[in-house]
Amino acid sequence: MAVLGHVDHGKTSLLDKIRGSAVSEGEAGAITQHIGATAVPLDTVSQMAGSLVKPEDFDLPGLLFIDTPGHHSFSTLRSRGGALADIAILVVDVNDSFQPQTEEAIDILKRTGTPFIVAANKIDTTPGWNPQEGAPIQKTYEEQSQRARSKLDEKLYEIIGELSDRGFSSDFYWRVQNFQSNIGVVPVSALTGEGIPDLLGVLMGLSQRYMKDEMAIDVAGPGSGTVLEVKEERGFGATLDVVLYDGTIRAGDTIVVGGANNPIVTEVRALLQPRPNAEIRTEKRFDKVDEVGAAAGVKIAAPDLEDAMAGAPVRVVGDRDLDEVIREVEAELADIEVTTEEEG
């Protein structure tokens, strides 16, 4: 799932808070840091969410958070119809309500039909707020004065009104029966962690309900992914940070990558994943792996990647016809450019 929203509304803080509390649950394997994404396993989600997520109710491995996409991947997210993200979290600052990038995100979500929830962030800034570190929202509400509670409700109704103006019916998440026809609004604070148990609970519920079919990813097939970033790495030259959303990629595979001029055809020299707990200053920051299956983030080292573009498709050729795969990548790139132009 991807986290979208206007700048400064708290996307980074929210992800950091989720990662941070997962790690401070203290167990090894509490999270797995991928390239461009963070996987939080079911057990960790459950520990963080308390009674709101009972592991026995779910048959999902957990949640995969895609790091806030930069502008280019954001345009890809548009044109790919949500392939990058099955579910989105739209972060809205309760003090600022809707802003230009909120509008942009809403348009994309609407067009791609991506299910989403709204994280109404920074509830701790409500005048007179009495913070309850990490508490579920109902519990924290009980600790607030009548005045603080109605101040917050006022702001939340403003967000619900903004959504309604754009054709979305929404409500406080605990009143929502059908998350497909009604957007759930989850009050949270990335600072105090209040409401984060609720956010995780809603995300798990949504994933379980609406992603079942899409979760049946064909891991066996040739890999498909999207470039998040093109980065120089010492010893490897230009490398790609990729979110692999389908299939498998192996060292030695021939891949086609969208480039600034023409599609790039190259061979995977190494697949790299961040070394767990690597010290900033250690020489080896990555581990080489032989293969990676979707959904996952991975860094690809290969010759000739200098012209690769963030947001572009990556395809493993496998036993398909090379020209056919090149045409597929070209078609997808053309689609991205058209969509980006339309958006102005």
Ligand code: GDP
């Ligand atoms: P992004 O641009 O959407 O990624 O926003 P950031 O996560 O960088 O947050 C922008 C600013 O808002 C930073 O100064 C954060 O410390 C602050 N911030 C984010 N979430 C909260 C919150 O829940 N409460 C408060 N009080 N401040 C927050």
